[in-house]
Amino acid sequence: MAETLRHEASHDTSTGLPNTKLAMWLFLASDCLFFGALIASYVLYRGASLTGPYPNDVFDIPYTSVSSFVLLASSLTMVLALSAFQREDPARGRLWLVTTALLGLTFVGGQAYEFTTFYREGLSLSANLFGSTFFVLTGFHGAHVAIGILMLLSLSAMSFAGKLPGDQSFPVEMVGLYWHFVDIVWIVIFTVVYLIPTPNPT
Amino acid sequence: MASVPVPADTPRGLLRRPRATTGFWSWFTTVDHKKIGLLYGFTAFLFLIVGGAEALLIRLQLARPESTLIDAGTYNELFTMHGLTMVFLVVMPLSAAFFNYLIPLMIGARDVAFPRLNAFSYWAFLAGGLVLYSSWLLGGAPNGGWFGYPPNSTTDLSPGMSFYSLGLAMAGIASTVSAINLAVTIINMRAPGMSLFRMPVFIWMGLVVQFLLAFSLPIITVALFQLLFDRELGTNFFNPAAGGSPLLWQHLFWLFGHPEVYILILPAFGIVSEVLPVFARKPLFGYQFVVFSGIAIGFIGFGVWAHHMYATGLGPVANTAFGLSTIIIAVPTGVKIFNWMGTLYKGDLRFTSAMLFAIGTVTMFVIGGLSGVTHSVVPADYQQTDTYYVVAHFHYVLFGGAIFGLFSGFFYWWPKMFGRLLDERLGKLHFWLMMIGFNLTFGPMHVLGLQGMPRRIPTYPEGYGFDLWNLVSTIGAFTIAASILVFMWNAIGSFRKAKDAPADPWDARTLEWATTSPPPPHNFDEVVTVHSLDELWHRKYAEDESGKVVPVQAGAAPEDQSHVGGHGIHLPGPSYYPLVAALGLPLVGYGVLYGWWLSIVGAVVLLAGLYGWAMEPGAEEA
Numbered sequence: 001m002a003e004t005l006r007h008e009a010s011h012d013t014s015t016g017l018p019n020t021k022l023a024m025w026l027f028l029a030s031d032c033l034f035f036g037a038l039i040a041s042y043v044l045y046r047g048a049s050l051t052g053p054y055p056n057d058v059f060d061i062p063y064t065s066v067s068s069f070v071l072l073a074s075s076l077t078m079v080l081a082l083s084a085f086q087r088e089d090p091a092r093g094r095l096w097l098v099t100t101a102l103l104g105l106t107f108v109g110g111q112a113y114e115f116t117t118f119y120r121e122g123l124s125l126s127a128n129l130f131g132s133t134f135f136v137l138t139g140f141h142g143a144h145v146a147i148g149i150l151m152l153l154s155l156s157a158m159s160f161a162g163k164l165p166g167d168q169s170f171p172v173e174m175v176g177l178y179w180h181f182v183d184i185v186w187i188v189i190f191t192v193v194y195l196i197p198t199p200n201p202t
Numbered sequence: 203m204a205s206v207p208v209p210a211d212t213p214r215g216l217l218r219r220p221r222a223t224t225g226f227w228s229w230f231t232t233v234d235h236k237k238i239g240l241l242y243g244f245t246a247f248l249f250l251i252v253g254g255a256e257a258l259l260i261r262l263q264l265a266r267p268e269s270t271l272i273d274a275g276t277y278n279e280l281f282t283m284h285g286l287t288m289v290f291l292v293v294m295p296l297s298a299a300f301f302n303y304l305i306p307l308m309i310g311a312r313d314v315a316f317p318r319l320n321a322f323s324y325w326a327f328l329a330g331g332l333v334l335y336s337s338w339l340l341g342g343a344p345n346g347g348w349f350g351y352p353p354n355s356t357t358d359l360s361p362g363m364s365f366y367s368l369g370l371a372m373a374g375i376a377s378t379v380s381a382i383n384l385a386v387t388i389i390n391m392r393a394p395g396m397s398l399f400r401m402p403v404f405i406w407m408g409l410v411v412q413f414l415l416a417f418s419l420p421i422i423t424v425a426l427f428q429l430l431f432d433r434e435l436g437t438n439f440f441n442p443a444a445g446g447s448p449l450l451w452q453h454l455f456w457l458f459g460h461p462e463v464y465i466l467i468l469p470a471f472g473i474v475s476e477v478l479p480v481f482a483r484k485p486l487f488g489y490q491f492v493v494f495s496g497i498a499i500g501f502i503g504f505g506v507w508a509h510h511m512y513a514t515g516l517g518p519v520a521n522t523a524f525g526l527s528t529i530i531i532a533v534p535t536g537v538k539i540f541n542w543m544g545t546l547y548k549g550d551l552r553f554t555s556a557m558l559f560a561i562g563t564v565t566m567f568v569i570g571g572l573s574g575v576t577h578s579v580v581p582a583d584y585q586q587t588d589t590y591y592v593v594a595h596f597h598y599v600l601f602g603g604a605i606f607g608l609f610s611g612f613f614y615w616w617p618k619m620f621g622r623l624l625d626e627r628l629g630k631l632h633f634w635l636m637m638i639g640f641n642l643t644f645g646p647m648h649v650l651g652l653q654g655m656p657r658r659i660p661t662y663p664e665g666y667g668f669d670l671w672n673l674v675s676t677i678g679a680f681t682i683a684a685s686i687l688v689f690m691w692n693a694i695g696s697f698r699k700a701k702d703a704p705a706d707p708w709d710a711r712t713l714e715w716a717t718t719s720p721p722p723p724h725n726f727d728e729v730v731t732v733h734s735l736d737e738l739w740h741r742k743y744a745e746d747e748s749g750k751v752v753p754v755q756a757g758a759a760p761e762d763q764s765h766v767g768g769h770g771i772h773l774p775g776p777s778y779y780p781l782v783a784a785l786g787l788p789l790v791g792y793g794v795l796y797g798w799w800l801s802i803v804g805a806v807v808l809l810a811g812l813y814g815w816a817m818e819p820g821a822e823e824a
Contacts, residue, residue, distance in 0.1 A: 013390040019315040022390055026382045026416060034420035037454055041428065041439065050445045126436030129445050136431060154816070163817065 024174050028181045031144075035185050038140060039192060042133040047198050049128035055198045058118045067110035068190050071145070074103035075183045078176050085169035093172065094156045100179065101152040104145050111142045134193065141189055144182045151175045217814060220776045223723070231776035233317035234723055238324050239303030240619065245328060246295035252335075253287030254686065256280050258679055261643075265676040267664040277660035278345035279362065283334075285348030286366070289466065290373050291331045293600065296608045297469035298327075298377075301384055301408050303619060307714035307721060308402050310393025310730035315386040317774040318815060319379055325784030326376035333788050334369030337362050347658065349455055352440035352448040356432045361795060367430035368791035374419045374426070375787070381415035384408065393713070395732035399493070402712045403486060406493045407472030410500040414461045414468075417504070422458035425451055434794055449514060456507035464503045466600055467567070468496060470607025471538060474560045477614050478542055480710045481557035482549025485736060488541045495534035495541075502531040512580050513587045521580045528578035535571055539564060554708075555629025559610030562637055566602025570595055573648065588658075591651025597644040609636070609689070617703030620696065621719045628692040635685035642678025646671035711739040724771040774820045783811025 013019060081096030115135070123131045155175055158164050164171060220231040232238060260280050263272040272280065302320065306313055314320050337343045342360035344350070355363040388409045392401070401409075428439040429451065438444035440451050479486045486492060508516060508524040542564050551557070573595040577583045586592060609632075617623045650671050655662060662668050706715040716738050717726050734740045746752050786808025793801025 014392045014396075015390055017390065019386050019390050023315065023382050023386045026385055030378060030382065030416040030420050032420075033417050034424060037421045037424035037457075041424070041450060041454075044450060045446070048445045125431065126438065129438050132431070132437035132439055132446075136428070136437065140427075154813070158816075165819070 018170070020170075020174055021177075024177050028177065031181065035137075035141070035188075038137045039188065042137050042193060045129040045133050047201065049130040049201070051128050052200075053118075053121055053123045053127065053130075054200045055130060055134075055193075056200050058121050058123050059194055060114075060117075061194060063110075064114065064190070064194055067107050067114075068186065070103050070110070071107040071183055071186055074100045074107070075180050077103060078179050082169060082172050082176050085172045090159050090168055093168070094159055097152050097156040097159075097172070101149045101156070104149045104152070104179075108142055108145050108149070111138065115139075137189065137193070141182070141185060144185070148175070148179050148182055151178070217778045217782075219818065220778055223776060228776065230781055231321075231778055233313075233321050233774050233776055233780070235302050235306050235314045235317065235320060236619075236721065236723075238320050239299045239301075241324050242295045242302055242327070243299035245324075245331070246292050246299060249287050249291040249295070249331060251686070253284050253292055254683060256284040256287065258683060260284060261676040261679040263660060264662075264672050266673065267662050267666075267669055269661050272660065274660040275345065278658070279338075279343040281658060282344045282347050282362075282366075286334060286344065286370070288600070289348060289462070290370060291334070293466045293604050293608070294373075294377065295327055297411070297466070297604075298323075298380060300404075300469060300473065300608070300611050300615070301411075302380075304615065304714055305384055305387055305405060305408055306391070307618075307717070307725055308405050308712050309388065309391060309396055310713050310726060310732060311387065311391040312725050312771070313774060314383055315391055316383045318777050318780050318820065319383050321777070321780035322784055323376045323380035323383065325781050326379070326787055327373055329784055329788045330369045330372030330374075330376060333372060333791055334365055337365035337369075340365070349459070350429065350451070351455075352429065352432070352451050353442065355429060355451075356440050364430060364433050364795055367426040367433070368794065371423055371426045371430075372787050372791060374423050377415050378419045378423075381412040381419070385412035385416065388412070393730045393732050396737075399490065400732055400735045400737070402472075403475035403489065403492050403496075404469075404472035404712075407468040407475070407496050410496050411465050411468050414465050414500055414503065418458040418461035418465070421454055425454035425458070428454075430794065449511075452511050452514065453507070456510045457504070459510065460507040461500075461503045463599070464499055466604050467607075468499065470563055470604045470610075471496065473607045473611040473614070474542060474563050475538075476712065477556050477560040477610050478545045479736075480614075480708050481552045481554055481560075482546050483552075483709075484545055484549045485711075485739075486541065487544030487547075489735060491537055492541050495537040498534040499531060502527060502534070506531055509578060509583070512583045525578050525580050529575065532571065532575050532578070539568060539571075554613065555624065555626055555633055556610050556613035556708075558630065558633045559606050559613060562633065563603055563607040563610060566598055566606060566640070570598025570600075570602055573598065586651060588656055589651035590647040590655045590657060593657055594644050594647035594651060597647070601640060601644070606636075606640075609633075612689075614708070615714075616693075616696065617707050618714055618719050618721070621701035621703050622696040622699065623703050623707060624692050624696050628688055628695070632685050632688040632692065635681055635688060639678045639681025639683075639685055642681060643675050644678070646674045646678075650675075706738070709742075711736040713737055716741075724773055772821050777815070777818060779811045779815035779818060781811075783808050783815060786811060 013022075015022070077096050077100040081093050081100060084090070084093035084096055123134075125131055125135050152175060155164070155171060159168055220228075222228040222231070223234075229237065229241060232241075259272060260277070263269050263277060302314070305311075334344070340361065342362045344362040344366035345360060346355035346358060346363050346366070350363060350366055355366070388401070388405055428437065431437040432439050432441060438446045440446050440448045442448065475486055475492055505527045506524060508520055509528045512521050512524075546561075573591070577586060577592070577595065613624055613629055650668055653667055655666070655668050662672070701719075703719040705718050707719070708715070713730060713732070714721070716730065730737075742754055743751050744754050786804045786806075789804025789807060790801045791804070793799070793804055
């Protein structure tokens with residue numbers, strides 16, 4: 001019954017799009033402004049720190065490149081998960097969901113390790129402008145990834161327990177939209193924060 | 203199948219599904235957009251009284267020179283809380299009240315797109331308001347102005363501005379969630395045949411406001427976090443000693459703050475656009491111009507923020523650019539004014555209270571708009587900035603515009619919401635008292651400002667020429683308070699009589715009047731099919747051969763549907779979980795100030811609410 005309701009719902013809407021999908025797109029658009037303001041703050045204060053440590057002193061580009069690759073790879077496994085659910089193969093779908101979550105966990109774990117290393121090298125929230133803008137920007141991104149992991153694991157558990165009603169691929173698609181968005185934001189952050197060099201003040 | 207299915211006794215997860223759809227406790231679990239709208243309205247009206255009392259204290263202090271009634275510190279708290287209350291806890295939620303109640307009714311829907319999310323928005327808004335007000339008891343209220351400029355707001359030792367960050371962030375989450383919900387409702391839930399250009403102007407303005415909210419609130423949320431972290435975690439975002447710039451806050455704040463101005467006024471514009479045609483007995487003059495100028499205001503509203511910052515030294519290029527964009531945004535606003543005048547022109551005018559308030563909105567907003575245009579001129583603004591002239595300006599647009607418009611909405615939709623008409627004689631007394639009191643209060647502030655009286659000072663010396671006009675202003679403020687008492691007397695009186703409102707007491711034009719007053723929980727017994735703009739009008743009236751408007755003979759009046767139909771309609775069931783999830787937010791917030799363990803408890807409560815929510819079907823299957 002729930003399944004028929006859902007299908008009716010998406011045919012009933014004025015645009016033909018399901019409400020949830022429209023809402024997710026609007027939320028992601030809104031979230032763009034959230035990260036936009038954080039990234040703008042970072043860019044405004046690029047190279048404006050009065051004391052070290054500066055980006056060049058702490059960044060380990062190869063290390064972060066690997067963890068970025070891991071996060072981007074999770075977008076591939078997310079697509080595979082959705083595709084499996086759409087082919088009505090939930091067992092395989094759950095496998096890919098958990099894989100995606102594990103890749104996300106690897107990324108967040110890597111970030112936690114990176115944060116600790118930076119902190120040991122003297123970069124804290126209050127050390128300088130770089131510390132404030134860097135930790136708050138990447139921290140909020142990490143929180144987004146963590147929420148995504150929670151949703152992925154909940155989704156697999158609900159699917160396993162048979163609690164996902166009807167068309168299981170729909171919630172997977174919604175969480176997927178969120179997950180890909182978080183990945184894309186990371187591409188921007190990684191480029192702006194890590195790859196574009198910030199010279200040490202002389 | 204009952205209209206609201208009662209579930210079998212199967213506890214799922216933490217809490218059993220609530221059953222009551224009437225009575226006191228049902229208000230805590232309701233997901234009905236009409237009840238949530240009323241909750242918003244009632245809460246916002248209580249905050250209006252509190253914010254008004256703060257204004258009266260300010261006016262008492264300023265009534266005479268060198269007054270020692272209120273000390274400077276308390277005065278700072280009072281004007282800050284007055285501004286915050288009126289903007290975030292009165293005008294925004296009052297608009298949300300009308301949007302919640304009316305959007306589904308006016309587009310012919312049964313409810314909003316996400317009813318439980320709607321309930322969550324209300325509870326999160328209430329949590330934000332209470333956290334903000336709890337500061338009075340927990341070490342001092344915010345005292346850095348509603349704009350919260352650093353370094354004052356970051357270096358002040360009282361905890362007030364931390365409550366400011368937390369309270370506004372929660373209210374912001376509530377508004378963002380509600381904006382997405384209502385935007386999806388308008389885009390996706392319209393009745394068959396209701397194309398975008400058959401939507402009432404109020405719905406159009408609602409759509410523009412939801413987009414403004416969704417795209418401006420994330421910016422202030424970031425700024426509020428930065429402010430909070432500067433205060434509580436030692437970050438340097440606005441700390442000049444570490445190279446940070448207090449101007450970053452001003453940019454982020456006004457990048458939100460100017461769209462916010464239109465968030466506050468566009469709902470009133472929408473209300474006026476509904477009320478004027480009904481009481482002029484003419485269609486709105488230039489419907490598409492009104493709609494497109496509203497959309498234009500929405501876009502340009504994101505490009506004028508630095509006109510709040512002329513005096514900060516951005517340089518002549520930036521000041522000129524923002525001066526020009528500010529002059530440009532006056533154009534679509536002016537278009538609307540002419541459309542409303544065109545609507546009234548040669549109309550068969552009925553001067554009901556709702557109509558008077560609508561005309562009051564237009565006239566007072568014109569005065570505020572014109573003083574606003576004087577601000578756009580940079581050299582003039584250098585003289586006016588931080589004087590009472592600015593206070594006069596924004597009260598003419600936000601009180602004269604928004605509050606008058608919202609009261610017009612109260613008088614117009616009261617019979618729809620409660621099934622009872624407000625008393626017209628008391629309504630007119632209310633209107634004239636408020637109109638006179640309002641102009642007595644804020645008119646003299648133009649003079650005071652141009653004479654050089656600065657804003658935000660707790661007192662002023664004798665003999666500067668400020669004495670008379672300040673006294674007049676204080677007398678005006680108490681006249682406004684008297685008018686609010688008349689309204690409350692009127693409102694209470696309406697509940698002491700029997701329900702007397704027919705479904706369509708004003709001979710109106712839009713769909714909400716096609717159902718009973720008040721509407722049944724499912725709004726409409728049958729899905730409405732829309733054929734034109736002003737659907738209800740065209741169902742009631744047609745033109746004869748000579749072009750004369752005549753009533754349609756058959757099926758003219760909307761029949762009383764209260765006791766028939768409505769069966770078999772699947773409505774979303776009440777739920778505890780939105781309230782539980784929203785309860786987590788203040789705990790997370792207090793945790794930032796009083797220890798991280800409390801934040802963790804809050805996060806657990808929030809998550810428990812969300813999981814319970816996810817596991818609970820939206821409607822019980824009967």
